[in-house]
Amino acid sequence: MILCFITATIFWFLNALNKKYTSEISYPVSFVFDTTQNISIVSPLPKDISVELNGTGWKLLSLSLGYDLTPVPIEVENPVGTKVIATASLGPIFRNFFSDYQFINARPDSLYLDIQNRVSKEVKLYVEKDSLNLAPGFKVFSDIVIEPNIVTYTGPENFIKKLPDSMAVFNEKKELDKTVDEPLSLKKFQTNLMEITPLNVHLKIDVDKLIRLSQKVDVEKMNFPPELTLLDSSTTVSFTIQKHQMKELSPSDFKVTANYYNMSRDSLVYPRLMLYPSIAQDIQLDSLRLRVINRSRFKKKIPVYH
Incomplete structure (x- = not known):
């Protein structure tokens, strides 16, 4: 009894598949254009459409199962200039592709493309x-x-x-x-x-730490008469330098001069920085003026012992 029921069901199912039906099926599509063009696909291209087909149950079932389906090729002659394709305009392509079926309709109404140079x-x-x-x-x-x-x-x-x-x-x-x-x-x-x-x-x-240093420098006298000299024969030079450049410094890198011809009426001369290393910045002299004196007036008296 059960075997008869199963057999009858199978015959009914097979008979039903031989009848014609109308069904809406999601089917893959592919866009065909000149791949040698230097273009970029900005937005993903539509991968499938919904097609309404009329055909036998067997054929519609094979499409519905979706095994090894060949996408519908849609040719695009001007991919950069084509922004939208009306699905209705693709009717001849679908009718030719689904020649074993009666093509009725396709959705969505429009396919949007964003392809740029x-x-x-x-x-x-x-x-x-x-x-x-x-x-x-x-x-x-x-x-x-x-x-x-x-x-x-x-x-x-x-x-x-x-x-x-x-x-x-x-x-x-x-x-x-x-x-x-x-x-x-x-x-x-x-x-x-x-x-x-x-x-x-x-x-x-080039990043480094700034440090402030001082260097004592002898003042070089220029055009001084033999009887005249400076009260202070040296001055201090202050400057800023990169920390890693400290070892590159030498006392001879600095030269300070005082010119007798530039002496003021109050017996003062202005020291001038004539030489300094290029790595030194923000250089300052601690003495802006130096006193000129007569050597004889400041000679020490030597005591005489009997």
Whole structure:
């Protein structure tokens, strides 16, 4: 009895599949265009459409199961200029593709495309000195070097057009207390649509601590008569220097002169700094004026012993 019931059910099912039905099925599509064109697909292309077909149950069932389906090819002659395709205009393509069925309709009504020309633009890289978080007492001592300092962006035309001509990099928040001399990745400035070439550059920021030093320097007399001299034969030079450059200093790096011809009526001369090392900054002399004296008046009397 049960076997008869199963057999009858199978025959009924097979007979039903031989009848014609109308069904709406999701079916894959593919867009065909000239791949040699230099273009970028900005938004994902539609992958499938909903087609309404009339056919036998067997054929509709095979489509519904979705096994090994060949997508409907939709040719696009001008991919950059085509922004929307009316589905109704694709009727001949669908009728030809689904020739074993009666094609009735397709949805959605419109298929939207966003395909743009792929272009390139050069962008200059820089680091904003004012944005650097320097540790107390530290300073940037030379031009910041980025090598190379120009990169090329490549991507969809509308995106590339909006790029600035220059771009700030290295927006670190940590305190800088030493020189930065390292590779810099630009990966965070790249998107899935826009590529950067090269993706890595080299950055050097000369950072060092400023220290204040003093150096005692003998004053070189110029055009002084033999009987005249200076009350103070030396002066102190104060200056600022990078900490790591201290070992490069020598007393002979500084030269201070006093010219008798420039003496004032009150017997004062103004010392002049004639030589100093290029690494020294903010240089000051502690003596702005030096007293000129007569040697004979200040000679020490030598006691005579009997």
